[in-house]
Amino acid sequence: IALMRDISGRKNLQERMLNTQKLESLGALAGGIAHDFNNLLVTILGNVELISEDAEANRRWAENLDSITEAGQKAADLCQQMLACSGQGKFQVDNGDLSDLVRGMRSLLEAAIGGRAGLNLQLGENLPAVPMDSASLRQVLMALVSNAAGALDDDGGEIVVRTSLTRFASEELEQSQCLPPLPPGEYVVCAVADSGRGVEPSIRHRIFDPFFSTRAGGRGLGLSAAMGIVQGHKGGMLVDSVPSVGTTVSVLLPRAPRLVAKPRRPRKKAPDNLHQDLAGKLILLVDEDTPVRKVCEGYLRRLGCSVLSVDNGPDSVRIFSQRFQEVDVVILDLGMAEMGGVATMRRLRVIKPDVPVISST
Structure with missing residues (x-):
């Protein structure tokens, strides 16, 4: 007696699953590299822009800075492609x-x-x-x-x-x-x-x-x-x-789902506090990436802001508890390792519930 079973379908399924897992692993690797590399580019391009005004007095240096900016922008485009490979691209659907x-x-x-x-x-x-x-x-x-x-x-x-x-x-x-x-x-x-x-x-x-x-x-x-x-x-x-x-x-x-109309609840319009003149404002800047934080600090000071610069969540909570009445806006990195951004935001809002917070990652 001989028994035979066709397992070609099972083998094809296994091969497809292995290919999918391989793409996910490679995508995760590409996404991780792109995220870290993108932070380096923020530092490079941000510092170039901050010093470009001083370079106008010497056109030769300005042309060099333009070359750095162009190369950095191409690298940023490459980062976006790598993020797309990982499925981590940002979509406006x-x-x-x-x-x-x-x-x-x-x-x-x-x-x-x-x-x-x-x-x-x-x-x-x-x-x-x-x-x-x-x-x-x-x-x-x-x-x-x-x-x-x-x-x-x-x-x-x-x-x-x-x-x-x-x-x-x-x-x-x-x-x-x-x-x-x-x-x-x-x-x-x-x-x-x-x-x-x-x-x-x-x-x-x-x-x-x-x-x-x-x-x-x-x-x-x-x-x-x-x-x-x-x-x-x-x-x-x-x-x-x-x-x-x-x-x-x-x-x-996939086709878009057929939507069932639901009665809309009236929404209260949020006050527009983000379009005020920033000159003279005190900003609490929280970011664990020191080069990126320094670039952001440079931009804010050029806008006329005063900046409290902190590299972790616990210190930001401690400083905010001492100066919450003076702080106008908090800029907060969501991806911090020590007390993540969401946990830090909650602690800050306990101290001052209406403090405006700009989250970044």
């Missing part, structure tokens, strides 16, 4: 039409292709709204189209961008190795298809890895950042590729 977003990008997409191929937009009409951060999804689409253009042969080809509302069964999502795994159902889809060289099966599982690239000089962050942004929108990506035929990358996004 609003319901929107995916077809309208693609339609409005035609000229940008044609510029990204650079005349190497024809651009064919096949956009669905009356698609359900999608909760989206428009700027981030534009970045995703630009990355996919740029990648598709780079996969074309020297004689060019065609790139098709297609939007639709599509229902996916669980089998389709499993066979296509959707990352991250999504439940079956209807999704609003934006697919980018090219007639290029295709992706070799041996490297297909790596195309979303941070810093992986098949191009000479490529940073390997475009598709990884795209994946992080899509994950941040609770969506997933499918890749269908045949060597020497072409590749289709599909972005699956």
Whole structure:
């Protein structure tokens, strides 16, 4: 007697889960590096701006400072890409039409292709709204189209961008190795298809890895950042590729939920205390990152403020308890290790409940 069981489905699921865990680990690493690196850039760019006025008397130094600022800004842009890879990018979400977003990008997409191929937009009409951060999804689409253009042969080809509302069964999502795994159902889809060289099966599982690239000089962050942004929108990506035929990358996004109108309660308008002239105000500045805190202190003093500078929560509470009647505003780092920002804010509000607090991280 011989018993046989097909375990290919289980193996595929295990492989997808391993790929998802790997992307999460790499994303967490990239996000941690980007966060720390971003704090260094705040120090560099902030100090450059603070001394730039003095440098106007000597144009040679001013040009050097401009070069530092430009390089720092490029590094800051790279940080944002790394944060996107980790799914830690900041999104301003609003319901929107995916077809309208693609339609409005035609000229940008044609510029990204650079005349190497024809651009064919096949956009669905009356698609359900999608909760989206428009700027981030534009970045995703630009990355996919740029990648598709780079996969074309020297004689060019065609790139098709297609939007639709599509229902996916669980089998389709499993066979296509959707990352991250999504439940079956209807999704609003934006697919980018090219007639290029295709992706070799041996490297297909790596195309979303941070810093992986098949191009000479490529940073390997475009598709990884795209994946992080899509994950941040609770969506997933499918890749269908045949060597020497072409590749289709599909972005699956959940449709916006149907909202039930609820009676609105009248809200009391908060007093606008943040647009006052800061000159002469006493600011309690609390941040454990000394270089960042010094830059912030420099900006505040240039605005005419007096500053109490503290590097931890307990000391800030102690100083505030002594001078709470003088302090006008508190600027508070939420990510402090010793007595976190939220706990510190609560202690400060016990002493003076109406003190304005600006939180940062």
